[in-house]
Amino acid sequence: MPAISFQSVSKTYQVARGGALRALADVTFDIEEGEFFGLLGPNGAGKTTLISILAGLARPTSGRVAVRGFDVQSQYASARRQLGVVPQELVFDPFFNVREALRIQSGYFGLARNDAWIDELLESLGLADKADANMRQLSGGMKRRVLVAQALVHKPPVIVLDEPTAGVDVELRQTLWQFIARLNREGHTVLLTTHYLEEAEALCGRIAMLQSGRVVALERTSELLRAASSNVLRFKVDGELPPQFAARARVTGRIVQLPAHDALEIERWLAEIREAGLRVEDVEIRKADLEDVFLDVMSQNRQPAEAA
Structure with missing residues (x-):
């Protein structure tokens, strides 16, 4: 099952x-x-x-x-x-401290004596020193820790x-x-x-x-x-990329990343960059990661949102 x-x-x-x-x-x-x-x-x-x-x-x-x-x-x-669900949004009750919020959440699931597990959650999530703090006093990161603890309070x-x-x-x-x-x-x-x-x-x-x-x-x-492109050419560049690169490149500020299946394709990319008059720095070749796979899958399956 x-x-x-x-x-x-x-x-x-x-x-x-x-x-x-x-x-x-x-x-x-x-x-x-x-x-x-x-x-x-x-x-x-x-x-x-x-x-x-x-x-x-x-x-x-x-x-x-x-x-x-x-x-x-x-x-x-x-x-x-x-289920224990940690939502995207920061949702909290402003009238209780952290320990009280976890005890109330335990009560929703019929757990009357759950303090030992609550203490373990507080310690494991770095909330032990905030146990008696009101939820309104916590930073955004601390509030998110409490959301995780609430999701896990009933094991x-x-x-x-x-x-x-x-x-x-x-x-x-x-x-x-x-x-x-x-x-x-x-x-x-x-x-x-x-x-x-x-x-x-x-x-x-x-x-x-x-x-x-x-x-x-x-x-x-x-x-x-394993099914992704075997290599990615990564480098830094000053100036705007020519159009022939823009369609395939992943650009973050000065950092440009291009898929490269083999050494010949790497050489071709570098030659075209030099011909475009661009100066590159910090050239490296790395294995494709999940972000490369994700972008490739999304580009292959791109379609307008379906409406009926």
């Missing part, structure tokens, strides 16, 4: 003037028990809609979602007990992380991933959405990519990387 099962899930929203926007289109895949699974896609691809349906916050137009065999619509209470077997490290500092990212990796080793299933693709590459054993509400890639991370 899979930890999470999406079967032909579609979601259509009504829009102005009697039209409709399809946010999800026949999404089907399973996540097995104990997996660390990545769900990737550009903004608007349907990731948060899919997670909202999984958490029972939205209803699919068609299809079925189950958590460890429990249907999220017809068996909502049982399915919800299996859910399935953990859903929706952009958990968006806008947080490096220390929190390291602390969070160490703790989540430990829970995954202990048998917890983890579903992660993130725009930090280096995190997904390092953590996720298998990845699904969404675009315009459709699954456009579903494979083990190692297989996705």
